[in-house]
Amino acid sequence: MVNFNGNLIPQEEAKLSITNRGYSYGDSLFETIRVLNGKVIFWEDHYFRLMSSMRILRMDIPMAFSPEYLETQIKETVQSKSLTNARVKLQVHRKEGGLYSPKDRGIEFIIMATELKEPFYMGKDQAYEIELFKDHYLTSGLLSSIKSNNKLINILGSIYAEENDYANCLLINENKSVVEALNGNLFLVKGNVIKTPPISDGCLNGVTRKQLINIIGKLEDYTLEEASISPFELQKADELFITNVIVGVQSITKYRKKEFENTTAKSLLGKLNAHARLS
Template sequence: MEQFVCYNGEIISEKDFSIAPNNRGFYFGDSLFESMHAHSTEIPLFSLHFDRLIQGMEVLGYEQPATFTSTLIKSGIVKLLNRNKQFKSTRVRLTVFRNPGGLYLPSNDSISYLVQTTNLDFDKLAHRLPSMIVDVFPNQIKCAGEISPFKTGNALLYVMAARYAKLNRLHDCILINQHGRYVELSSSNLFGLKGDTLVTPPLQEGCVAGVMRNYIINRLAPSIGLKTELKPISQKEFLEFDEVFSTNAVSGIRNIVGIGTKRFYSTRYRKMQSALEEMLF
């Protein structure tokens, strides 16, 4: 079936879309993106995604056109979902990139944007994904900085971590910072549960300011009687957690059962995932 994309507000056939040879997202990774979960034509966390995107655009110096508003972008996504006849769970990717011009120094800060949608192989949240065995990605660190909270087109660190996981028969890898502390996984944030407290690294450690991370801290955890604590996580502290989870906006919460020879319990994961699904959908 023919698929469509939304480019600068216009719905066009995917086969008719192409980028310019000097596209700055392609040349320099000069882009930002958001991966969202749509169910039917609802995007439960859209406002959090859009707010993070605008913050990232401000940091990168992108101009925000008058037509790039929360209302208009959401309307365009809904039109695209309808055009592609995607009425179950769908991954929506919104990419913003600086328009061509200049080398490292851009000649202008105007932007273009692209929306793409793909069907997910699960409905609502991912209850049936296998429990994860992970390990530390040893080849590169992630440092905190002005752009570390955002999802940029310069994602080679995550590509290499995901590739390392596959080559080593792992489900994912944990990224560490310059202090040797745990930051996040290749495509998700990291949480540990100790008693009734959920622990996750603060942004100062270098992790992405995850939309699902935000929602769990501010909405889910209080609703199910859990406290949250933002604190650095050392290797020793990680191994002392009762349970460990990865979180992202598309699949929700996924449990981690092992790192190296260490195994974790997995007694509260499904209840948390079910509570999250009920709140979102």
């Protein structure tokens, strides 16, 4: 089942017009959300990021779009597929009409759910080699921080990674700073300092990124820095890891000739699981 504007319908009956603005112009946003044992984890952060992103794109937010309403819609969609643990995609697009200038700033929404087998973040030990993707740059600034449907750089980077047998790639901005991975935020560990690029560099305002920043900020053994990361710092790091709401924490094992530890990443993964249970 698919939830279209609050109505549950069979997936094969869910159709979009060819003039849909998300398709025609990328005039759309989405949230990737994890449901754990029927509970929408980190929902408050997802909700406020969605509202903030809709305001940035100057979409008209419906009065009904309360946290309670959308959370209920997510849960009903998950339950309609008899799922306990699920990956949910909540997509918002502006209503049809107009060219670049929309005829109607109102929105419609779609919620889809697929099964996740593991209830918690597992942190699998596996080779995970990455490389820089330098064919195209992210642009620093506010628009890059939202989850819009404009993901061409991520698509091209994913093709590059697949063609060259890399597990992932790191994206850079116009200032040649390392911004994020294809599918999540980047953290770098050097000694007792953990760095992650600032939002102003163009990285996604990630929900899991926010959770880890809060967790690290309470640790006595580490200092957190939100600061630009140069490509030269990557090979000097003790650890590199990627975060997103589905995987949690993904350790990078190799970048070029440098191989990395994963001690800090494993510790943070355990703390993230505990935090998720309490959210």
